[in-house]
Each structure stands twice: as C-alpha cells, then as structure tokens.
Amino acid sequence: MSMTTPGRFAELRYNPRELDRKWQERWERDGIYRVRDDDPRPKWYELTMYPYPSGDAHIGHWYAMSPSDAHARFRRMQGYNVLHPMGFDAFGLPAENAAIRRGIHPFTWTMSNIQNMKRQLNSMGAIYDWEREVNTCLPEYYRWNQWFFLQFYKAGLAYRAKAPVNWCPTDQTVLAREQVIDGKCERCDTPVIQRDLEQWFFRITKYADELLDFSGLLDWPERIKLLQTNWIGRSEGVEISFDISGLGVQEQELRTFTTRIDTIYGVTFVVLAPEHPLVAKITSPAQRDLVTQYVNATLHETEIERQSTDKEKTGVFTGAYAVNRLNGDRVPIFIADYVLRSYGTGAVMGVPAHDERDFAFARKYKLPIPVVIAPPGWSGGELAEAYLGDGTQVNSGPFNGLTSAQGKQAIAEHIEQHGWGKRTVSYRMRDWLISRQRYWGTPIPMVYCVTCGIVPVREEDLPVILPEDAEFKPTGESPLKLHQGFFNTTCPQCGRAARRETDTMDTFVDSSWYFLRYPSPRYDQGPFDPAAMRSWNPVDQYTGGAEHAVMHLLYARFFIKALRDLGLVEFGEPFLRLYNQGIILGEDHEKMSKSRGNVVGPDTYVETVGADVFRLFLMFLGPWDQGGPWSTTGINGMARWVNRVWDIAQRDASALGKSGDPAAARELTRAMHKTIRKVVQDMDKFHFNTALAALMEFTNKLYDTWEAKRVGWAAWDQAVDTLLVLLAPCAPHITEELWERRGRPYSIHNQPLPAWDAELAADDMITLVVQVNGKLRDRLTVPADIGEEDAKRLALASPQVQAQLDGKKVRQLVYVPGRLVNVVAG
RNA sequence: GCCGGGGUGGCGAAAUGGCAGACGCGGCGGACUUAAAAUCCGCUUCCCGCAAGGGAGUGCGGGUUCAAAUCCCGCCCCCGGCACCA
Structure with missing residues (x-):
C-alpha cells in the first residue's frame, strides 16, 4: 500500500511516544475508564459506528473516532456515567476474498486485523472499555442473529420468496446492493444483470409508515430523515383494474396503480412489465415471437441499460386489448422495460397527455394523446409536451368541470363504489433481502426437508456453527455448499436426511442490534441481559457517516421496532440523537482508496x-x-x-x-x-x-x-x-x-x-459601533450599561460622524443596545 | 431530471440580520543567534495614498431593510444522494 508520509514537524517539548505510553498504561492499570452499570450518576450512552476490521486503520477511522471520544469524555466530565464502547463489524466479503486470493482463513485474517486495529485504536487514547468489546464473527455473537431470525420467522417477519437479484456474470455470484456501483460489479466492473432466485427477506415494508414517523427521535439531521423518507417513497394513489374478461384467460381483470386517477379518461394504452405473469397468457399468436424476443432482450439487459432515463422508450404490442371501465374504451396492451415488475402492480395505465414517459411512448407508437386535464388558458389544441400540473377536468364524462384535485376525490369514490379498484398506498422501498451466497457470515438457521419442507433449526440447537474447515475456491460457489458435513443434516421435525440452508446473512443484520449487546457482551442466556440492556439503551448519541442513511440506520430502526413488537425491548427507536461527521478526502481531493494510492495512515503521525x-x-x-x-x-x-x-x-x-x-x-x-x-x-x-x-x-x-x-x-x-x-x-x-x-x-x-x-463573563466596557447610513465610521469605547440617550449623543458628537454629515440632515437614529448606533442622514 | 449540502483572503476557516475575515497555516518584517533552525513580538482581503484617510469586497444579477455573507426572487458552478417508482 502506498501511503503519504509526513514531512518534518516542529519539535515538541516532550517525548510524545513516552508520554502517550505512560498514561495509556496507567489508565489501563487503574481501570479509570471501566464503566459500571450501577453508577448512580445519570447515564449517557454515546456510540460511534463500529469499524470493519480491514487490517489497517486509516485517517477516516481517526476522524470518526477521536472527536467522538472527545465528546464522550466531555459528557463524562459534565457528570454523566458514560458508556462509549467499541467493537468490530467482523463478518464480510474482504475476509473471504483474502482467503481466496492468499489462502488465509477468514477467521485468522479477521482476528489478526482486529488485533492490529485494537493496537491502533489504543494509541488514540480513547476511553473504550475493552471488557465490553463486541465481535460479530464469534459464535457467541452470531448465534443471536440466528435466534432473532427464528423469532422473526415465527412472527412472519422473515420469509422466503423468489426475487430478482443482482448477478455478476464474471464472478458468477450474486451481489449485495451495496456492491453494485453504477450498475457495475464493484470488484470487476462487469455490468450486473438481474436473475430470479429464492431468497430470504425481512418484512421491513410492514413498518414503512412507522419508519416515516421520526417523532420518537430527539435530534437527527434533517438530511438523514429526508433521505429515509425519499427512500421509503410513500405514494398515495388508486389501484384501478381494467377489464380483460374478453381475452379468454382465467384472469378477468388487469390491475394497475396510479397516483393520477384524475387522468383515467385519458388512458390510450396499458403497459405491463416484461416479467409480468399475464404477459405469456394474453399475447396473441401473431405477436408471440416479437413479445418473446423483447422479454428475452430485457432479461439480458444490464441494470444500467434498463435503468437509463435517457434511453428511448421501447415496447411491444401484445395483440391484446383491455377495457377502461369508466368510458368503455378498448385500449391496446403493451409491454415495455420502463415498467418495473416490483413496483405497484407491475402494470401502468398510459396517459400520454399527462405523463412524460407515456407521452414519449405514445409519440413513438402513434397512439392518441387526448387532453383530460386542461392547463390554465388551454386553447383546446394539441399539447407539445405532457402537462403534469393541476387543471380542470375535460373529456372526463360526468367529472368535467371539476378541478383535478376534486376529480381525484370524486373518481376514486366512483371507482370504489363500483368495485373497480380502491385507494391504496405504494412504497418505493422493498423488503430487505438478507440472503448472501457467501461463507463469511451468519448461517441462516433453516433446513430443507423433502417431507416437511422448510423447517427452522430448533432454538436449543443454536448456534449453527460456521465450519472452520471450509475450502475456498474462486468458483463463486459458497464453500458451505461444498462442505458435506455442514450441508447434510437431519430434519429437526421428522429426523430424516435433509440439507441445510447454505446462504448466510447480510452483515447489516449484525449491526442492527450490536448496540444492545455492549452492556452485556458475554451474556449467554439471550442476546443481551435485559436489565443491563435497559439500563443503557436506547443510545443517547450516535455518531457516524451519513453514507449509512438508508442502509444501516434504516435497518436498525426497523429491527428495534420489530423487537419491540416481539416484547424484547420497550423502546421503538435505537438512536435518540444522531450526528454525522464528514468524509476525509485524500490530498488530491478524491475519496481515499487503495487503488488511488492516496490513503493516509495514522501510525506515522x-x-x-x-x-x-x-x-x-x-x-x-x-x-x-x-x-x-x-x-x-x-x-x-x-x-x-x-x-x-x-x-x-x-x-x-x-x-x-x-x-x-x-x-x-x-x-x-x-x-x-x-x-x-x-x-x-x-x-x-x-x-x-x-x-x-x-x-x-x-x-x-x-x-x-x-x-x-x-x-x-x-x-x-x-x-x-x-x-x-x-x-x-x-x-x-x-x-x-x-x-x-x-x-x-x-x-x-x-x-x-x-x-x-x-x-x-460580562464586559464592563463595550465597543459601540457608529455607522452613518449603514457604513462604519467610528468605534467608541463606552460603559456596557450605557443608555440609549447617551449612546446617541456620543455617536453624533463623533468627529468622524460630523465629517460625514457635512450639512446633511439627520433623519433617523437607529440604536441597537450594546452594539451600535446608525445615523441615517440625507 | 429531482432532492440535499456548499461557494467568504494565497490556504483551512470564523461570523446565521448589526465591526466581514476570529483562530490557525503560509508569507513578510523585527528581536535573539557567529549563522541557521526553533522561539518570541509585529504586520498580512484588494485598490488609491507618505500618511491621516478614502473606495471596493462574502459565486453572478436583482430585491427587502436604517443595516444583508446571513432573509426573498432568478441564475451559474462544485460535492453528495436518488434516478423511468406510474
């Protein structure tokens, strides 16, 4: 690794190495930073996000940790009993890559990194009480990930489903979302494609509305709340179905979601996502080849290709028609890759006059563009572009003349009365996909039995230990799949031969509750000692990087709400106050990274x-x-x-x-x-x-x-x-x-x-600023308690002021007590 | 495209309606020293002026106000996030 080396520094009047060592040893020996749970002083739990043990702490770690240590020390001196613990986010991909590339076992690699990072963190002189250290890659910790998983499973918060995942064709593996940078694999830069695989999910969407409510927080940056709000992406709208009973398929209706039900009379087509299950059923024989071709092309498209907003809209007619029940119009059904299967119903109604995308689509496929919301001052002619704003309902049957806001109400009611649909809410946020096809993580405690199906591991059989003797090969297959002793097991229910789940958990599961563990890190009767956990949690002050806004911080909020509903904690928010430090860039003003060679190491300094x-x-x-x-x-x-x-x-x-x-x-x-x-x-x-x-x-x-x-x-x-x-x-x-x-x-x-x-602290004498027409002309030293009359008199008497006045008439005197006199003249 | 943060001396930055540039870096000058470094003291936004003093100035253009870096409107640039979410 190349590092920027420090130049020559001013000589200190003491020997910093000796001094640092002297006091660090003394504090350690005396245990002055050891934290007691039963201290009578008010508690203050100040936490900084625990690091991934990458091996070498860099400036960024110091930038995050030494100010937070100073702040925790400050609270300590203010009279609080302060818990400011430290631990390691010890599972994760780099350890496994090191194993594949250099043949070092992830455990060995991780533990030696932790040792080095502890040495570096200790050199900082922080008040960390290492007796409370948490290390997520030890069975004593991750068994409780598994235990939580089982509780979630029982409560219906963990489920298995087929889902599109990011797949890297070069590495032959599934990638986590955070490993996809601009649609490309973070390791090999290969564009990522979508694949459908069976995966485990946590039902975070159940808490979508509650996660939008920040009222339980004492002090969080508005920016983070906004990022989470946008990420959750709540939109109110109407699910409206189109009649497809004439198509001769089992389904009688085609459901779409819209936030603009006021534009329903302007529908001139309907679009399905290419992956929509109805596509195969409704496509006419004449269109079959084209449709199949388009669907296949979409599947092979990379995420960047498909998600690009500047790409021209494409689509294919299915040969089928749907009926708009409000006006009886028969409209063509298309498929197009700009419609996403995973949002809403995976189908949208096309209103070209009032939606940019639909407008572009209609232009391309020569579909009519009837106006149904008249823009202010509209002459009745054709639109040059989609009109997205409010207006008056036109060409909308019985709803003509209403404002679009009234139209939204009235049409929604009308639809609900006829049973054609209902008002509903859609979210941009999806459920949390926690499966990782990786070795170095918490094994998901599930068993697949031919007879019983999916069976949870019994709680008393936890932890499901990650086998040490795994073989690491660059095949993209998880070593767990190839490990016979792990893979083959017996069904907890019927006792017959069964196979284990070989996926491991996203490491964000670990970080969703680690702060509950610090108060009792060695507790083995549960994830935490309830009394100790309660005496410190929730965290009073959390600090860390803003890059975790919609991942870790959102997951942890969800996790705690779920634990609250399971009766495991009494509070609904994990972090009462949040402060985000900024990012230290390299000297070249670029993000520090090994590949750029601009990483600064703290040790030499x-x-x-x-x-x-x-x-x-x-x-x-x-x-x-x-x-x-x-x-x-x-x-x-x-x-x-x-x-x-x-x-x-x-x-x-x-x-x-x-x-x-x-x-x-x-x-x-x-x-x-x-x-x-x-x-x-x-x-x-x-x-x-x-x-x-x-x-x-x-x-x-x-x-x-x-x-x-x-x-x-x-x-x-x-x-x-x-x-x-x-x-x-x-x-x-x-x-x-x-x-x-x-x-x-x-x-x-x-x-x-x-x-x-x-x-x-109060001054006896102050500087009275004297302005003429708002410009500084003089400064007078006067007693702090000077009265208004005296101040004005002194100001006018100033020779500088007199020179500026020069015969002009004084129109006004503005007096700001303790600060200034402004002479307005002209 | 949308959302958020930001733009102030040569540099990192202060000041959130009332003295623009605190504090620090760098630079310049002086003291100490045979000398240099270190240290200490002073100066350091720009322009005019020997000086006293004057003028300009917080990305650009307008506005509100006795008074604007700060509030409002329009625009430009940089950084971050989201990005066909119907």
Missing part, C-alpha cells in the same frame, strides 16, 4: 507528533460534519500551540507574587469565564474547531498576562488549571501529565467541567 497533536489537528481542520481534503500543512501549528500550553502550564506562578492588580485579575477571570462558556457550548454541539480556537485565544491571553506581570498567582493558577481541564477531552495525555506536574490530584479526567458565571 502518532509516532512523530503523538496522539494529542494528531487528535487536535483532526478536530481543528474545520467543522466536523463537513470533512474535507487531508493536508499536513497546519499540523505544525497544532504542535506549536501544544508547546505553548506545555510551557505556560509549567511556569512558576510564585514569580507573580501574592496580590496583583485587581483590575488585571478581573480581566483574566472575565476571559476565563468567556472561554468556559464558548468551549462548553461548542463541544456540546460537536463544534470542535471553534472550541479549540477559543482555547488558543485564551492561551494567547495567558501569554500576554504573564508578560504584563500584573495578576497574582491565585488568579493565574485558576486560569491555567481551567485551560487544562477544558482541553482534557481533546488532548487527554498532555493535560494529564501537566495536571500531575502541577501537583493536582489524579486524574484530570475525573475532574468536573467548570461552570461559567455570566456576570463574571
């Missing part, structure tokens, strides 16, 4: 500048939620500041004398209280960059104060101690060292956060 400088630098880069390109320029500035803190904290305050100038002490105290306020408010909102800027300013203030030699040692010491305590969450090692050197009681991390006093 930690070795040269130490954990604290590196943590601080990442937090100071810019707003945490924004991310941005990596750059080492500036890391020196952080080392320089840390040196200044190092220096200032060790100055001998007795050199200042006992009693200083009270005014100078007052000024230092004021700066201190302002700093406390700013830092506490900013840390609370994850605004690390501005919190650190405030601490830098305060450091500069301390330098000036020392030079002036006007404060006594008591005020000085209090200010320096405060600086260290405020800095401690972000820079845990040096603050602990300096705290000790200053003779303060161990540990700084057990100190309470100081409180600010608004009165002590």
